[in-house]
Amino acid sequence: MTSDIGFQAALEEARKGAAEGGVPIGAALVSADGRILGRGHNMRIQKGSAIIHAEISALDNAGRLPASEYKGATMYTTLSPCDMCTGACLLYKVMRVVIGENKTFVGGEEYLKSRGVELEVLDNTECKELMAKFIREKPSEW
Amino acid sequence: MTSDIGFQAALEEARKGAAEGGVPIGAALVSADGRILGRGHNMRIQKGSAIIHAEISALDNAGRLPASEYKGATMYTTLSPCDMCTGACLLYKVMRVVIGENKTFVGGEEYLKSRGVELEVLDNTECKELMAKFIREKPSEW
Ligand SMILES: [Ca+2]
Numbered sequence: 001m002t003s004d005i006g007f008q009a010a011l012e013e014a015r016k017g018a019a020e021g022g023v024p025i026g027a028a029l030v031s032a033d034g035r036i037l038g039r040g041h042n043m044r045i046q047k048g049s050a051i052i053h054a055e056i057s058a059l060d061n062a063g064r065l066p067a068s069e070y071k072g073a074t075m076y077t078t079l080s081p082c083d084m085c086t087g088a089c090l091l092y093k094v095m096r097v098v099i100g101e102n103k104t105f106v107g108g109e110e111y112l113k114s115r116g117v118e119l120e121v122l123d124n125t126e127c128k129e130l131m132a133k134f135i136r137e138k139p140s141e142w
Numbered sequence: 143m144t145s146d147i148g149f150q151a152a153l154e155e156a157r158k159g160a161a162e163g164g165v166p167i168g169a170a171l172v173s174a175d176g177r178i179l180g181r182g183h184n185m186r187i188q189k190g191s192a193i194i195h196a197e198i199s200a201l202d203n204a205g206r207l208p209a210s211e212y213k214g215a216t217m218y219t220t221l222s223p224c225d226m227c228t229g230a231c232l233l234y235k236v237m238r239v240v241i242g243e244n245k246t247f248v249g250g251e252e253y254l255k256s257r258g259v260e261l262e263v264l265d266n267t268e269c270k271e272l273m274a275k276f277i278r279e280k281p282s283e284w
């Protein structure tokens with residue numbers, strides 16, 4: 001399943017973020033034919049960044065690609081995407097967004113659907129536990 | 143007028159982008175009380191970046207700010223914001239977006255309005271000329 005490699009990459013990124021003491025959210029952008037184009041995790045705490053969310057990091061690490069590379073791509077993210085990351089998926093015309101969980105936070109899911117993006121929510125336990133631990137330990141950072 | 147310092151900063155950023163051979167789009171984030179919190183320009187060509195649009199650059203350069211700093215803020219941008227930058231304005235709850243021009247491109251204006259963000263379009267000649275020159279000289283980059 002294509003979804004496996006992308007989701008596993010996103011989850012590994014979230015774990016890296018947790019190990020760094022950061023917001024444990026990871027993402028991976030996977031091409032229509034199953035290649036990981038970019039992956040990354042939220043760097044708000046590590047870099048004091050207002051913009052490097054997980055999905056932005058994955059797009060950043062993918063670099064500047066021809067439009068054909070984004071065509072049919074899937075964005076995997078461990079948490080429901082915020083408005084900025086929702087917009088980034090729309091800008092790059094990602095076909096599908098696979099979300100690890102949306103119990104901790106619900107972002108632009110309805111807007112993505114209204115713009116024709118397919119959504120899948122996995123309700124993954126580890127994704128929820130990573131966020132729960134982070135919020136418990138660093139409530140002021142969430 | 144508060145709008146003057148923000149728009150002038152955005153326009154100066156767009157000119158810098160042009161001088162660097164980049165996409166000539168600039169932005170500035172201005173607080174409710176008229177301070178420039180951050181400013182920047184599109185770095186797609188200069189940094190090979192898929193994410194450093196003008197508005198993202200302005201938010202990045204502003205750094206991590208307390209929510210109170212964004213409250214009532216205005217984002218000035220020389221060109222109508224794309225979906226990603228639209229989402230970034232929503233994430234940070236910018237109150238108003240002032241757009242230099244929207245003849246070259248129309249981004250998420252309707253969505254911003256639907257989410258309660260005030261919009262102002264200046265239809266500024268220099269903003270349009272900067273983009274026209276860029277598109278004429280580097281059509282494959284636009
Ligand atoms: Ca994030």
Ligand SMILES: [Ca+2]
Nearest residue numbers: 167184195196
């Ligand atoms: Ca831009």
Ligand SMILES: [Zn+2]
Nearest residue numbers: 053082084085
């Ligand atoms: Zn985000």
Ligand SMILES: [Zn+2]
Nearest residue numbers: 195224226227
């Ligand atoms: Zn943009």
